Amino acid sequence: MANRREIVLYPDPSLGEVSQPVGEITDDIRTLVDDMFFTMYEAPGVGLAAPQVGVHLNIVVYDPSGKDEEKKPHVLINPEVTLTGESIVSKGEGCLSVPLEYRADVQRSSSIHLKAMDLDGKVFERDIDGYEAIIVQHETDHLKGTLFIDKIGRLRRALYDTRVKKWLKRKEKQA
């Protein structure tokens, strides 16, 4: 049975660390992936990267399906993304690790070429565009230690950081 794992929240510095490649796909990796899906669906979110649950390995899970559609779970082990499209604005991106339900527009590529391994260790390649391409860019950024708030303007970021500081202070007082 899958377990919910605690989601690491900004400004935890571990979110800025670079993750490492997965060597062998062990039972521990399979359990981690199960737990990541469980945690993502419960949150609910459309994607989750391993460092968001404190594991610095190159693993991403996501599901681009809409609310009332059939689930489309995807696992990416050691993903490599090449940006192949034009620069577009991804509207109102958010992240399970970015508190206060903060959302902001981010520049993304309209399409990508993806190379990754599945849970059977099989390497696959795909060309992806649309919403799914945005999710994969967002999630694979986590593996490089990059959050979407690292890609917004300086002023926006400063305003957001001020809000986060106030929020942390309130939390401290309550504790």
Ligand code: ZN
């Ligand atoms: Zn995220």
